[in-house]
Amino acid sequence: MNHYTDLFKHLGSGVTVLTPNRRLSATLQRDYQAHQVSQDQKSWETADILPLFSFMQRLWQDYTIETPNPASLPLLLTREQEHLLWEQCLTHYDDSLSLLQRAKTVDSFQSAWQLLHEWCIDLDHPDFETADTYRVMQRIAKQMQRVLFKNNWQSLSCLPQLLISLIKNGEIPLPKQLYFIGFTEISPMTQLFIQACEEQGTLVYCHHHPHIQGDDNNKKLSLPDCQTEILTMARWAKATLAQHPHARIGCVVPQLTAQREQVASLFSAVFADDCASFNISSGQYLSQYPIIHTALTLLSLHQTTISREIFCYLLTSPYLGEAEIEYVKRANVDKHLRQHNVSEVSLRNLLNDQAFPISLAIYAPLLAKRLAPFFSMLDQLPSSQSHYQWAKLFSELLGLLGWPGERSLLSEEYQITAAWLKLLNQLAKLDLVTDNITYQHALAILKKNANSTLFQAKTPTAPIQILGTLEAAGIPFDFLWVNGMTDRAWPPQPDPHPFIPKKLQHELNMPHATAERELHFCKQLIQQYQYHAHQLIFSFAEKEEEIEIQPTSLLNKVTAIKATQLILSDYTAPAAYLFATRKIEMISDAMAPPIAIGEEIKGGVRVIQDQASCPFKSYILWRIGAKPLETPIYGLRKQDRGRWVHRTFEKIWGELRTQEALLNLDSESLSRLIHTTIELALQDFPHAYQDFKQYLLLEKKRLYQIISAWLVSEKNRPTFTVIAQEKKIAISLSSLTLSTRIDRIDEIDHQQHLIIDYKTSPYHTINHWFSTRPEEPQLPLYLLAEEAKTVGLAYATIAARESGWHGVSRHDTAIKGIRPLAKIDRLNTTWEAQLIAWKAILHQLAEDFANGIATVDPKDLKQTCLRCELKSLCRINEEITHDSSSI
Numbered sequence: 001m002n003h004y005t006d007l008f009k010h011l012g013s014g015v016t017v018l019t020p021n022r023r024l025s026a027t028l029q030r031d032y033q034a035h036q037v038s039q040d041q042k043s044w045e046t047a048d049i050l051p052l053f054s055f056m057q058r059l060w061q062d063y064t065i066e067t068p069n070p071a072s073l074p075l076l077l078t079r080e081q082e083h084l085l086w087e088q089c090l091t092h093y094d095d096s097l098s099l100l101q102r103a104k105t106v107d108s109f110q111s112a113w114q115l116l117h118e119w120c121i122d123l124d125h126p127d128f129e130t131a132d133t134y135r136v137m138q139r140i141a142k143q144m145q146r147v148l149f150k151n152n153w154q155s156l157s158c159l160p161q162l163l164i165s166l167i168k169n170g171e172i173p174l175p176k177q178l179y180f181i182g183f184t185e186i187s188p189m190t191q192l193f194i195q196a197c198e199e200q201g202t203l204v205y206c207h208h209h210p211h212i213q214g215d216d217n218n219k220k221l222s223l224p225d226c227q228t229e230i231l232t233m234a235r236w237a238k239a240t241l242a243q244h245p246h247a248r249i250g251c252v253v254p255q256l257t258a259q260r261e262q263v264a265s266l267f268s269a270v271f272a273d274d275c276a277s278f279n280i281s282s283g284q285y286l287s288q289y290p291i292i293h294t295a296l297t298l299l300s301l302h303q304t305t306i307s308r309e310i311f312c313y314l315l316t317s318p319y320l321g322e323a324e325i326e327y328v329k330r331a332n333v334d335k336h337l338r339q340h341n342v343s344e345v346s347l348r349n350l351l352n353d354q355a356f357p358i359s360l361a362i363y364a365p366l367l368a369k370r371l372a373p374f375f376s377m378l379d380q381l382p383s384s385q386s387h388y389q390w391a392k393l394f395s396e397l398l399g400l401l402g403w404p405g406e407r408s409l410l411s412e413e414y415q416i417t418a419a420w421l422k423l424l425n426q427l428a429k430l431d432l433v434t435d436n437i438t439y440q441h442a443l444a445i446l447k448k449n450a451n452s453t454l455f456q457a458k459t460p461t462a463p464i465q466i467l468g469t470l471e472a473a474g475i476p477f478d479f480l481w482v483n484g485m486t487d488r489a490w491p492p493q494p495d496p497h498p499f500i501p502k503k504l505q506h507e508l509n510m511p512h513a514t515a516e517r518e519l520h521f522c523k524q525l526i527q528q529y530q531y532h533a534h535q536l537i538f539s540f541a542e543k544e545e546e547i548e549i550q551p552t553s554l555l556n557k558v559t560a561i562k563a564t565q566l567i568l569s570d571y572t573a574p575a576a577y578l579f580a581t582r583k584i585e586m587i588s589d590a591m592a593p594p595i596a597i598g599e600e601i602k603g604g605v606r607v608i609q610d611q612a613s614c615p616f617k618s619y620i621l622w623r624i625g626a627k628p629l630e631t632p633i634y635g636l637r638k639q640d641r642g643r644w645v646h647r648t649f650e651k652i653w654g655e656l657r658t659q660e661a662l663l664n665l666d667s668e669s670l671s672r673l674i675h676t677t678i679e680l681a682l683q684d685f686p687h688a689y690q691d692f693k694q695y696l697l698l699e700k701k702r703l704y705q706i707i708s709a710w711l712v713s714e715k716n717r718p719t720f721t722v723i724a725q726e727k728k729i730a731i732s733l734s735s736l737t738l739s740t741r742i743d744r745i746d747e748i749d750h751q752q753h754l755i756i757d758y759k760t761s762p763y764h765t766i767n768h769w770f771s772t773r774p775e776e777p778q779l780p781l782y783l784l785a786e787e788a789k790t791v792g793l794a795y796a797t798i799a800a801r802e803s804g805w806h807g808v809s810r811h812d813t814a815i816k817g818i819r820p821l822a823k824i825d826r827l828n829t830t831w832e833a834q835l836i837a838w839k840a841i842l843h844q845l846a847e848d849f850a851n852g853i854a855t856v857d858p859k860d861l862k863q864t865c866l867r868c869e870l871k872s873l874c875r876i877n878e879e880i881t882h883d884s885s886s887i
């Protein structure tokens with residue numbers, strides 16, 4: 001039975017029903033219509049049901065229309081206008097606060113101001129003198145009063161007071177009867193309002209629910225954790241709806257705004273086949289919707305540089321002009337920026353500078369076409385102008401960028417863009433209270449309002465309502481579940497307002513002032529739920545983030561039940577559901593098609609290296625071309641540092657050529673040569689790196705030290721001549737021809753050659769050359785290409801921690817670290833025998849690759865896969881789950 005049936009009998013002309021919120025008004029309105037239908041009524045007068053504050057605003061509007069001299073009336077400010085006034089009053093008092101601190105403090109002032117009015121507290125009350133914070137509040141509030149008075153403005157918080165004096169003077173016509181429904185408490189100002197209405201002959205009824213004790217239809221339930229609690233509630237709601245298709249079901253979540261994502265995700269998982277059955281009352285802040293987030297991000301492009309992440313977010317956003325046509329090109333811009341290790345992007349550079357790192361005009365011409373007039377409009381902006389002009393300009397700027405895109409908007413997106421226009425409208429209205437402002441300030445206001453405006457798209461009425469605690473109060477439900485009934489939240493710790501004297505709050509029993517008041521309020525709320533719900537379940541989680549929690553003592557008398565006593569819908573977690581419904585088709589993917597005639601293979605010696613470590617990896621990287629996206633870092637990447645060393649040596653030996661020339665240089669000339677070549681080598685890097693001046697200075701110092709030390713060691717080895725650097729070679733293996741470069745070849749003795757590979761980390765070892773699956777087959781491969789005169793292969797390891805030669809030779813070269821192969825006992829081979837072995841191994845690997853062998857077969861499950869980024873593609877972890885932990 002609906003407890004409002006009696007009320008509905010009284011509704012009609014001259015009767016107004018007032019509620020604390022819109023949701024209860026809408027529910028009562030719907031229930032009233034259903035009641036009329038159930039009474040076989042064919043037509044009826046619409047009931048006047050609305051929230052109390054809307055009623056007051058309506059009274060004021062009607063009065064301003066009817067009054068003969070509306071210009072003399074005070075102008076009611078909007079919340080945003082009032083916020084700006086508070087901000088000005090605060091700045092007037094203390095201008096040292098940051099923008100963020102100021103916004104938060106203003107919010108606090110505004111809420112204190114509202115409480116002071118609702119609880120009829122005089123700003124001259126002596127308790128304001130008892131602490132600095134109260135005194136500050138008092139002074140700023142008085143400043144606010146002066147500004148309001150001077151301009152004949154009025155704050156929304158003063159509206160009840162304004163109306164009361166007009167009602168008392170008989171200047172406002174009132175309904176004959178007023179019903180206050182669903183109020184958990186009535187503030188002193190509302191009581192004065194009621195009193196004034198009664199004095200004018202209006203009959204006022206406050207609907208009080210009777211005290212409920214020991215209701216058998218109330219149950220309490222403990223569940224292991226918050227996640228299980230919400231999930232069980234969702235399963236209960238689904239099962240209850242299946243049993244009672246016409247029932248009204250409520251689910252109360254106390255922290256609904258904070259937990260919205262979790263609640264939405266769990267309910268969607270449970271109601272996978274019927275998401276229209278539930279509705280979540282809490283919306284999200286406007287700025288959290290991608291379409292608005294994109295708009296605000298676009299307007300922030302006035303900054304000199306933006307992070308690559310933000311730019312790439314825009315590149316892939318569907319809310320920009322030509323996003324769909326140019327999607328692939330824009331994604332490619334992201335890829336290129338990553339490859340160039342770009343962390344910060346100057347859009348103007350991308351537009352104008354064709355050299356670095358890419359030109360938008362070439363890579364994403366349609367986007368470039370949009371951005372050019374956007375920046376040109378930004379360049380012509382005045383330093384300050386009115387809010388209205390900024391609001392208009394923001395719209396124009398977004399229009400230039402094609403926001404919100406070409407595709408048809410979904411219903412929700414359409415409603416969000418309408419809310420965006422309201423935000424701009426709010427901004428424009430601020431001209432009333434303040435002067436011209438800058439672009440940055442106008443954008444900051446817009447962002448702040450988008451961050452604090454909750455929005456929820458209108459959806460058809462659903463049988464299951466998910467609500468916050470206050471919203472659910474007073475609404476009749478057939479079945480209601482209230483979760484989060486822990487002793488921490490019911491009642492919560494007292495939390496008096498910091499800007500209102502505590503003593504006063506205590507005496508006046510103001511919201512959150514004392515433990516007793518919190519307890520009383522919670523009892524009232526529980527009573528409301530109990531009164532309006534036929535079946536009621538209270539639940540609580542036993543643990544929160546591993547901390548044990550207790551149920552509220554307010555439910556001591558409520559009978560406890562177990563989850564097993566509830567009827568719950570079946571539920572399978574989405575991942576398990578997908579797994580259970582899988583249809584398996586076995587496809588052997590170990591063999592790819594053989595390389596076709598004319599198929600170009602990039603990758604050089606990496607092809608063979610990867611084939612040796614894992615055939616699947618080589619296939620994916622060098623035939624499919626699927627490479628992980630790089631993640632830029634600030635400063636030089638490891639490969640950049642290596643490249644710098646390589647380039648520096650290339651330039652040094654390009655000039656010196658022989659050891660003799662090196663030995664002939666005095667220390668000063670050598671030092672100069674090293675410095676100059678380090679500088680010259682740096683010029684080969686993209687000029688964005690040049691911005692890291694201090695960092696590069698340190699890096700140059702480090703380079704100078706390791707290069708100087710290395711050249712000392714070069715002086716001390718037997719005579720040599722550098723005969724080739726960065727030599728391009730083509731290695732023919734089986735049907736493959738691999739192109740690569742050899743770092744350096746030295747002639748060491750009687751036209752015999754030593755092949756050198758520079759390494760800038762000390763982890764490379766010759767042990768990686770000798771197996772049927774060599775981890776580093778690079779130098780053996782070079783040997784196959786330069787077999788005739790080569791007598792040695794070596795890594796030149798040039799690192800701060802460890803420098804030196806690591807290599808093997810045909811005979812003794814007298815270079816420390818390069819050992820004749822025949823003398824390495826553990827290898828048990830000779831130069832000639834090893835050459836034959838390498839030929840066989842490397843040819844076989846090349847043949848496997850050419851034939852399309854692509855098995856998921858890492859050489860060493862842990863080591864090989866550890867840094868490989870193809871795990872999600874090869875699914876090695878799924879293969880080994882039965883065996884051990886994943887990699």
Ligand code: SF4
Pocket residue numbers: 613614616617856857858864865868869870871874875876
């Ligand atoms: S993760 Fe391991 S198995 Fe998978 S492709 Fe890489 S190396 Fe091969």
